[in-house]
Amino acid sequence: MRIGIVVDSACDLPLEYLQQHHIHLLPITVRIGQAVLADHRNEEATLQFLQAHLAERGFEAETTPFTVQQVRDLFVSQLAIDYDYVFCMTITKTRSPVFENANQASFAILNDYKPVRSAAGFNTPFSLRVIDTLNLFAAQGVTAVEAVRMRAAEEPPPKIRARLEQLVNATHGYLIPRDLNYLRARTRHRGDRSVSFLSATLGTALDIKPVLHCNRGETGPIAKIKTYEAAAQKLLKFAARRVSRNELLTPTVCLSYGGELAELRxxxxxxxxxxxxxxxxxxxxxSLMSLTGMVNIGKGALALGLATEQAAWDG
Incomplete structure (x- = not known):
């Protein structure tokens, strides 16, 4: 069976990996003033956009995912011909309409694919499963990599589906913003009051950085650490302990950074x-953080994703 894998462009994995494993993208378009870029995970284009537009006015950016019609058209015109079963994995629906758009489109896709598929010489059914990863950015990559592994092992779709739906509940995403004033401006622009003026001001004055945690669609701070470098060190060493203790559910750790990867390393x-x-x-x-990630968390942000059933944080 030909199994396809689709993610949205907020999923932080290297472009080379996506291309090598034929992972298809639902691009998210970012607009800042008159500047517009559809995020196709092109590192050079993303860095140019970051340097030219994101630093000063990124918090005002508008992000636009594929519409229901665009998702439907992509599947019916291409994916329903190229594959027999497709897994479409999206950023958490609590932070983006990507899942809802893809889920709504799935009904039209399953109604409309037969004539196109038949004309291409395929008379067997086509199936589609849309999965909310319940996470964002680097943590989305954990599920996508597992889907690639299981497909390579020629596991049947029901087994892949059950595994992915189990895995999303145990996947943990971590974020460290570098600039709290930017994060506050962005959350206010979105109508999200989770970063108050007082906490942003005090955090900036005292150089205290939060470690944000996402699991099962819920995001919130789990630690506050003085200096960005110290926060990054605690997070990276926390992940190293999980790895060293063999506590991961999949042999995967995903990192992304809102800037040059040399800075991450x-x-x-x-x-x-x-x-x-x-x-x-x-x-x-x-990988370089997606434009969506940098718009929402800011330049220089660090993201990490892994899957474990152990405590979310012991830093």
Missing amino acids: ALPGYQTLRLACEQHGVELFE
Whole structure:
């Protein structure tokens, strides 16, 4: 059976990996004033957009995912021909309408695919499963990588589906913003009051950074640490302990960074995590953060995703 995998462009995985494993993208378009870029995970284009537009006015950005009609058209015109079963994995519906759009489109897709598929010479059924990853950014990558592994092992779709739906509940995403004033401006622009003026001002004055945690669609702070570098070190060493203790449900850790990856690799704690992954057979994926991620969390933000049933934080 030909199994396809689809993610939205907020899913932080390297473009080379997406291309190598034929993972299809639902791009999210970012508009800042008159500047518009559809995020196709192109690192050079993203960095240029970051440098030219994001730093000053990124908090005002509008993000637009594929509409229901665009998702339907992509599947009916291409994916329903190229594959027999497709898993579409999206950013958590608590933070974006991508899941709802894809889910609504799935009904039209399953009604409309037969004539197109038949004309292409395929008379067998086409199936589609839309899965809310219940997470965002780097943590979305954990589920996508597992889907790739299971497809390569030629596991049947029901087994892949059950595994992915179990995994999303145990996937944990972590975020460390570098600029709390930017984060406050962005959340206010979105109508989200989760970062107050007082906490942002005090945090900036005292150089205290929050560690934000996402699991099962819920996001909130789990720690406050003085200096960005110290917060990054605690998070990366926390992940290294999970790896070293064999506490991961999948041999995958995903990292993304809102800037050049050389800066990510220079962070304290990075080498500890990299070495732990090498010693325990865990793949460490590193990517430039998506435009959606940088727009919402800010330039220089760090994101990490892994799957475990252990405590969410012991930093």
